[in-house]
Amino acid sequence: MYKITHAVKVALLGSSIAMTNNAFAQQSENSQNTDTVEKIQITGSRILREGAIAPSPVTVLSGDSLINTGAMNIGEALNELPALASTYSLANSGQFIGTAGLSLLDLRGMGTERTLVLVNGKRHVASSAGTASVDTNTIPTSWIDRVEIITGGASAVYGADAVTGVVNFILKDKIEGLQVSATKGYADNHDYSNDKYSFSYGTNFNDDRGNIALSIEHSSQESLNALDNPWTSTSYRELTNQAQTDANKDSLDFPDKIYTPNAGIYALSNAGTFGLGNDYYSFNPNGSVRNVYLGDNVDGIACENCDFINLNQFTELQPEFDRTNYNLKLSYDLTDNIRGYVEGKYARTRSTNIGQPAFFFLERPEDAITIQNDNPFAGDDLLALMNASNVTSVAINRMLSDVGRRIEDDERETTAFVAGLEGYINDDWGFETYITRGETKLERANKNNLVLANFYNAVNAVAGDDGSIVCRDTAAQAAGCVPLNLLGDGAPSEAARNYVNTTSIGNSTITQTVVGGSVNNSGIYELPAGYVGFAAGIEYRKEESEIEEPDNAEGTFFNVLGEDKGDFDVKEAYVEFSVPLLADLPGVQSLNFETALRIADYSTIGNAKSWKLGLDWQVYDDLRIRSTHSSALRAPNISELFGEASQTFFSIDDPCKTSELDQLSDASTRAANCAALGVPADFDSDYDQATIEGEQGGNINLRAEESKSTTVGVVYQPSYLEGFVATVDYWKIELTDAISSVDSQTILDRCVDNTSSVNNDYCSLVSRDVNGEISQIRSFALNLSGQDAAGVDFELGYDFDALGGSFNTNLIGTYLIERKEYPFQEDTSDYVEYAGTAGESEWQGMVSVNYTVDAWKAGIKTRYLERVSIYDNQELAVNPNRSSLMEYGSYAISDVTVGYAFENGLSLTVGVDNVFNRGLPYGTTGTGEKTGAYENIGRFGYVTLSYAM
Numbered sequence: 001m002y003k004i005t006h007a008v009k010v011a012l013l014g015s016s017i018a019m020t021n022n023a024f025a026q027q028s029e030n031s032q033n034t035d036t037v038e039k040i041q042i043t044g045s046r047i048l049r050e051g052a053i054a055p056s057p058v059t060v061l062s063g064d065s066l067i068n069t070g071a072m073n074i075g076e077a078l079n080e081l082p083a084l085a086s087t088y089s090l091a092n093s094g095q096f097i098g099t100a101g102l103s104l105l106d107l108r109g110m111g112t113e114r115t116l117v118l119v120n121g122k123r124h125v126a127s128s129a130g131t132a133s134v135d136t137n138t139i140p141t142s143w144i145d146r147v148e149i150i151t152g153g154a155s156a157v158y159g160a161d162a163v164t165g166v167v168n169f170i171l172k173d174k175i176e177g178l179q180v181s182a183t184k185g186y187a188d189n190h191d192y193s194n195d196k197y198s199f200s201y202g203t204n205f206n207d208d209r210g211n212i213a214l215s216i217e218h219s220s221q222e223s224l225n226a227l228d229n230p231w232t233s234t235s236y237r238e239l240t241n242q243a244q245t246d247a248n249k250d251s252l253d254f255p256d257k258i259y260t261p262n263a264g265i266y267a268l269s270n271a272g273t274f275g276l277g278n279d280y281y282s283f284n285p286n287g288s289v290r291n292v293y294l295g296d297n298v299d300g301i302a303c304e305n306c307d308f309i310n311l312n313q314f315t316e317l318q319p320e321f322d323r324t325n326y327n328l329k330l331s332y333d334l335t336d337n338i339r340g341y342v343e344g345k346y347a348r349t350r351s352t353n354i355g356q357p358a359f360f361f362l363e364r365p366e367d368a369i370t371i372q373n374d375n376p377f378a379g380d381d382l383l384a385l386m387n388a389s390n391v392t393s394v395a396i397n398r399m400l401s402d403v404g405r406r407i408e409d410d411e412r413e414t415t416a417f418v419a420g421l422e423g424y425i426n427d428d429w430g431f432e433t434y435i436t437r438g439e440t441k442l443e444r445a446n447k448n449n450l451v452l453a454n455f456y457n458a459v460n461a462v463a464g465d466d467g468s469i470v471c472r473d474t475a476a477q478a479a480g481c482v483p484l485n486l487l488g489d490g491a492p493s494e495a496a497r498n499y500v501n502t503t504s505i506g507n508s509t510i511t512q513t514v515v516g517g518s519v520n521n522s523g524i525y526e527l528p529a530g531y532v533g534f535a536a537g538i539e540y541r542k543e544e545s546e547i548e549e550p551d552n553a554e555g556t557f558f559n560v561l562g563e564d565k566g567d568f569d570v571k572e573a574y575v576e577f578s579v580p581l582l583a584d585l586p587g588v589q590s591l592n593f594e595t596a597l598r599i600a601d602y603s604t605i606g607n608a609k610s611w612k613l614g615l616d617w618q619v620y621d622d623l624r625i626r627s628t629h630s631s632a633l634r635a636p637n638i639s640e641l642f643g644e645a646s647q648t649f650f651s652i653d654d655p656c657k658t659s660e661l662d663q664l665s666d667a668s669t670r671a672a673n674c675a676a677l678g679v680p681a682d683f684d685s686d687y688d689q690a691t692i693e694g695e696q697g698g699n700i701n702l703r704a705e706e707s708k709s710t711t712v713g714v715v716y717q718p719s720y721l722e723g724f725v726a727t728v729d730y731w732k733i734e735l736t737d738a739i740s741s742v743d744s745q746t747i748l749d750r751c752v753d754n755t756s757s758v759n760n761d762y763c764s765l766v767s768r769d770v771n772g773e774i775s776q777i778r779s780f781a782l783n784l785s786g787q788d789a790a791g792v793d794f795e796l797g798y799d800f801d802a803l804g805g806s807f808n809t810n811l812i813g814t815y816l817i818e819r820k821e822y823p824f825q826e827d828t829s830d831y832v833e834y835a836g837t838a839g840e841s842e843w844q845g846m847v848s849v850n851y852t853v854d855a856w857k858a859g860i861k862t863r864y865l866e867r868v869s870i871y872d873n874q875e876l877a878v879n880p881n882r883s884s885l886m887e888y889g890s891y892a893i894s895d896v897t898v899g900y901a902f903e904n905g906l907s908l909t910v911g912v913d914n915v916f917n918r919g920l921p922y923g924t925t926g927t928g929e930k931t932g933a934y935e936n937i938g939r940f941g942y943v944t945l946s947y948a949m
Contacts, residue, residue, distance in 0.1 A: 056150050056614065056628050057713050057729040057793065059083070059812065063144030063172075069895065070185050070913040070942045072194055072221055072321065074144065075103030075136030078167070079932070080863050082814035082844045083149060083793070088112055090221075092932035094319055094353035097559060098444050098506070100410040101321055101351025102127060103136045107151065107164040108733065108789050109819060109840055109930075114163035114634055114705075116154065120171055122514065123159075123541065125416055125438025129508035130545045130564045130639025132161050138347040138414045140215050140327040142179065142198040145172045151731050151793065152709035153632025155610035156596035159539065159572055163632045163707045164733060164789075174331070175202025175213030178949050185942030188917065190228040192318060192937055194221035210332040217325040223354065226315035229938065231919040232926075235310040237263035238883055239299040252881055259885035259923060264308030266292050267301040268361050271489040272369075272398040276389045282307065283488040289381035309399065311356075315925055317936045320352040338423035347414040354407050357400040358450040358557040362686070364773075368395040369486060375461050376469045377485040402490050403497050404448030406557075414440045428524075433517040440510040446550070448501045450557035455500045458484035504550035504558055511544040522578075529590070530580035542569040545638040562644025562697060570635070574598035576612075589618040594628070604641060605704050608633050624715040632709060636702040640739050640781045643698030649691035650744035650777055655752050658682050673752040677763070679772035686773065694777040696741055703783045707735045723799035732790040736825055737783040744777045746823060786825030790817040805853025813845030833873040838888060839930025841866040855901045865891040865933060870923070888921035893935055909944040913937075 059081070071077040072090060079089050088104035104112040104127075117124060117134035127135030147169055154162035183196040202213030226232035238257035248254040267273055271283040273292060280292040295306035302308065324347070331341040360369045371378055372393045373386050386394060420434030457476035461483035464470040471481035482499040485491040518537030525532040544567040553560050576596040582588045594614030601607055612630035619625060653660065656674035658681075661667040674683070713729030742750075742762075751762040767776040796811040819834040834840045843866040850859035867890045871882065894916055899909035917939040920926050926936030 056152065056154075057626070057711055057727065057731075059149040059793075059795070061147045061149075063141070063146055066144065066147065067141045068897065068899075068909060068911075068944065070183075070194075070911055070940050072196070072219055073103055073137050073323065074139060074141050074147070074169075075105065078105065078136070078147065080846060081149070082812060082846065083107055083151065083165075084167075089932045090321060090351075091318060091936055092927050092929060093351070094316065094355065094408070095927070095929060097408070097446075097561065098410060098442065098508070099128065100319055100353035100408050101137070101349050101412070102133075104128070104133045105136065105167050107149070107167070108791075109834065110164045110733070110735065110787055110789060113637065114161065114735075116158055116160075116162035116166045118158065118166060118168040121158075121168060122418065122434065122436055122516075123512065124436075125414065125440055125512040126510050126543075126545075127412060127414065127440050129440075129442060129510055129547050130566075130643065131637050132543070135349070135412070135414070137323050137349050138325070138345070138416075139169050140171070140217060140325055140345070142181070142200045142215055142217060143171045143175065143213075143327065145170045151729070152628060152711050152733065153610070153612075153630040153707050155632035156574065156598045156612040156630060157576065159541075159574075159598065160570070160600070160608075160633055160635045160704075163634050163705065163735060174204070174211045175200060175215075175329070176204060176211070177202065179946070180948075181944060181946035183942055183944040185940055187224075187937050188939035188941065189230060190224065190938070192222055192224040192228075192940075194942075195219065206332075210330070212330045213328070215325070215327045218323065220322040221318060221320070223316055223320040223352065224318040224937065225354075226312040226317055226925055227310070229317060229936065231938070232312055232315065232317060232936065233310075234261050235264040235308065235312055236261055236923065237265070237299075237302045237304075237308075238885075239263055239297060239302060239304060241884070242297070250881065255881050255884045255886075256879065257883040259883055260297070260304050263297075263302060263304040263306075264310060265301050266294060266298075266303050266306055266308050268359070268397045268399060269307070269309050269489075270399050270401040272396045272486055274371075274394045274396050276385055276391070276394065281385065283491075285488045285490055287377065287379045287382075287485075287487045287491065289379070289385060312925070313401075314356040314399075314405065315927060316354050317925060317927060319354075322350045324348050334421075335423075337425070337427075338421060340421050341419070343416075343418040345414070345416045348412065350409065350411045352407060352409050354405055357403060357405045357448070359399045361397045363395070364686075365395070369398060369459055370395055371487070372460065372462075374463070376463045377461060377483070377487050377491075379487065382487065396486060398486055400450065400486075402492050403450070403484075404501055406449065407445075407447040409443075409445040409447065411443045411445075412440060414438065428521050430520045431518065434515075436512070436514040438512045442506075442508045444506045444508075446504045446506070446558050449504045449553070451500055451502050451552075452555050452557065454481065455484070457481045458496055458500050459486060461485075502552055502556065504553050504556065506547065506549045506553075506561070508545070508547040511542075513542045515540045527580055529583035530592075532580070533576075533578035535576040537574055539572045539574075540569065541572070543567060543638065559649075560647040562646040564639050564643045564698070566638040566642030568602060568604040568635075568638070568641075570600050570602045572598060572600040587619060589620050590616075591618070592616040596630075602635055602704075605635055605702070608635065608704050622716060622718050624717075625713070626715070627712045628710070630709050632707045634705040634707075634739075636704065636739055636781075640698050640702055641700055643696075643781070645695040645697035645778075645780075648694050648696050650694045651691050652744050652748060652774065652777070654683075654685040654774060655749050656683055656772065657685055659684070669755055670752045673754065673758050673763075676758045677752070677768060677772070678770075679768070683772055692744070692774050692777055694744060694779060696778075697780050699781045702739055702781060703737055705735060705737050705739060705783070707733055709733045721798075725797050727793075727795045729793045730790075731793065733788070735787040738785040738787055738825070739781050739783055740785040740823075741779040741781055742784065743823065744779060747777055747779065748774070784824060786822040786828075788818055788820045788822075791815055792817070803851070803853070805851055805856075808850040808852075809848070811845060811847045813843070816840060816842050816844075831873075836866075836869055837872050837930070838868050838870060838924070838928070839933050841868050841933075855903075857899045857901075858897065860894060860896045862892055862894040867891075885923050888924060888931075888934075891918070891921055891934060893918045905947050905949045907946050907948075909946075911942050911944070913940040913942075915939065 066077040093102045094100045105115050106112045107115040112133045124134045126132050151165045154166045179200040181198045186193045196219040198217045200215040239260045241258050244254045273282045281289050293307045294303045297304040326346045329343040333339050370393050416438035418436045422432040457471045457473050460472045462472045469483045482496045484496040516539035520535035522533045523531030524534045547564040549561045549563050579593045582591040596612040599609045610631045614628040617625040656679040711731045715727045717725040747762050754760045765778045769775045792815045798809045816835045820831045822831045836842045846863045848861040869887050895913045896915050897911040901907040924931045926934040
């Protein structure tokens with residue numbers, strides 16, 4: 001459960017924290033005040049402050065509450081917070097090449113690249129090549145003291161990438177004693193399980209001047225297939241509503257499509273499916289042919305209660321995952337005021353994502369699986385059908401499941417080193433100097449990658465002179481071609497599978513070097529209202545990234561990716577002031593002005609600056625009002641700048657189709673442009689159900705993204721109700737010059753809807769073949785789009801004693817007002833509103849209740865997501881009545897824990913996540929980019945045994 005002690009909760013809701021990782025910041029003699037006071041450094045400011053004072057809203061979660069769950073890592077636990085509800089998690093990490101196993105953070109759903117992740121206030125090497133995104137799997141969970149999350153631009157304080165905010169992992173300072181822990185968990189509905197183990201030992205030496213500590217952590221989980229979970233095993237398909245007529249088609253009671261269970265595509269199968277005349281046929285395991293049963297409800301290539309393929313068999317709800325971390329830290333008090341420290345880590349993660357096999361479906365004739373009538377694998381049934389239809393070949397639609405599902409093994413190794421000095425000079429001036437060096441290496445193995453030349457040669461089999469089955473191409477025969485039988489599920493031989501498949505291995509290396517220094521003083525000058533706080537620093541950072549793609553990817557089913565390689569460095573300087581304006585007046589106990597400025601010089605984009613302004617108004621003891629206004633920036637990353645063109649595939653709707661032209665009130669411009677492109681009249685694309693090849697790449701001329709952030713909040717901590725605190729914060733983020741690629745459909749539409757001619761920038765990105773079919777689309781990064789996000793965060797906490805023990809209660813919630821994306825920022829009338837869609841619930845929150853009595857502890861936590869629309873505003877504007885499934889219903893999930901601490905240092909915790917076995921919202925598997933907010937394992941129990949001494 002998310003237990004937050006009273007002291008920490010005051011910090012959370014008052015936007016500060018009661019401790020700092022800098023031991024020398026704990027207590028100091030202020031030269032203007034002879035009393036010993038506690039100095040605090042909080043996320044959002046570099047100035048050490050007295051008491052719980054902060055200019056920006058900060059959410060603080062204790063490390064123990066985050067790791068004492070069934071979650072595999074700290075990122076999975078943080079994923080439950082409203083501000084991070086669309087975080088990149090293990091469940092959806094396999095959606096892109098080279099990302100399997102990553103756990104990245106995404107504040108406000110505006111992109112992982114716009115959330116800055118820090119460890120002890122310092123940058124950490126990235127885990128995804130070409131980006132700045134940090135994998136939380138690399139952070140030692142057993143050493144986390146707390147996690148601080150700040151919303152809004154923080155570039156003036158921390159530098160680039162803090163566009164939507166900062167997540168700062170504060171590790172424990174001195175580690176003393178032994179701590180070991182073991183957790184084993186099992187799912188209730190299926191065989192999924194995971195385990196976690198940790199070891200930590202630290203000791204002081206030389207009269208407590210030095211401290212050395214070591215931690216080792218290991219965690220792993222098994223994969224979980226969608227067919228093994230009752231909520232995701234059924235195949236659904238949207239089929240045309242047979243009850244809809246011209247008279248009722250505009251009624252919401254008669255949607256265009258019905259989201260139908262036990263339905264799917266009949267024109268594709270694992271055994272092979274083909275059409276002759278008006279009929280479809282498939283193969284039995286022995287190669288004989290049978291009619292495809294279509295049932296009574298047929299819609300194009302799909303049907304209900306028929307011979308369809310259940311594509312869910314190729315969906316992995318959870319990847320196989322393995323993680324091991326080693327961490328070592330050493331600190332030594334060189335003098336009473338100066339400490340030196342060294343930290344090192346090695347983290348290794350391995351994740352296996354099992355995806356779809358290669359497939360051939362409604363391909364162009366030259367790309368299809370073609371079976372000739374002289375192919376010896378063709379049985380009598382097939383030959384009889386071909387003869388009756390007077391054809392010499394058939395094109396097979398087939399998932400190559402028995403040839404091998406495509407597998408991606410991603411193994412990452414992260415090493416990092418930090419060394420520095422920190423302390424005080426003359427009691428007033430704090431300082432820190434440091435150097436960090438980090439490196440992440442990835443080996444990506446893409447297995448069962450189909451070699452297309454070998455595949456086509458192997459499929460095109462004939463009888464040899466001696467009666468054996470051989471490949472038709474004699475050169476291929478000489479090169480070792482093995483004939484491949486695809487007529488029936490399980491027909492391919494092992495030798496043929498080995499011949500047509502290969503493993504493609506790619507490697508990437510990311511290196512980061514940071515050198516910096518800072519000074520701070522909480523009282524450099526006395527004003528009538530108090531002392532002026534000050535902080536300043538300089539930093540040099542170099543980022544390098546190189547991606548080496550496999551040499552054998554060309555001519556395979558795998559995407560041909562460009563080899564990104566590049567680097568940049570940046571020199572930065574910053575200054576921050578906290579100025580007391582008023583104090584000890586009626587209605588103004590204190591009023592402080594906060595400001596910060598950072599200037600940067602990038603080797604890629606040149607000079608950049610960011611700033612922050614803030615007011616902190618303590619009305620009286622119980623009430624505080626705070627506000628900030630800031631600018632932030634994100635410099636383009638290495639992939640965005642230097643990325644070579646990579647092969648990709650787009651799903652599009654050709655705007656030149658006759659059916660598309662008929663929907664326009666005035667189609668004259670589009671029709672003329674389509675004709676100018678060589679598209680014939682009465683054109684109907686053959687490839688609407690397939691994907692179109694394309695290219696995506698970087699752009700060396702990119703500029704920095706810029707944002708403006710505003711926060712206004714109230715903190716109320718009534719003196720008459722001890723232990724209670726409440727906060728409400730409004731926030732707004734406006735992003736301009738956002739780096740994006742033009743959507744493939746937008747490229748097509750703007751090409752043919754241009755009133756000038758087809759000689760425009762968009763048409764230059766599209767290639768068509770001699771028949772008018774689209775053959776390729778090209779899209780590259782541009783400073784093109786914009787985003788706006790706004791919402792209200794609220795937090796309530798109450799600690800009290802009752803029933804002989806202590807209660808700790810907490811509510812964290814968010815109301816999302818808007819989350820707009822503008823494809824073209826100059827046109828603010830054209831936007832997609834994501835607030836209220838999947839992963840972007842307008843209302844979401846989490847409430848926890850924890851109870852402790854003697855050696856017992858218990859807790860319950862419930863997370864809530866309001867119902868969401870599956871379609872955004874633009875999709876609904878085109879058709880508000882498209883389907884019977886228009887939304888995912890409201891979602892609530894509860895976790896419980898019970899624990900007991902023995903007197904000998906042993907403790908036992910039993911927990912159940914999703915205790916009520918809440919299923920996924922109807923229609924999702926929880927593996928999409930935005931649906932990862934929904935838990936897809938089901939009821940999951942675990943036991944943790946730990947020992948401390």
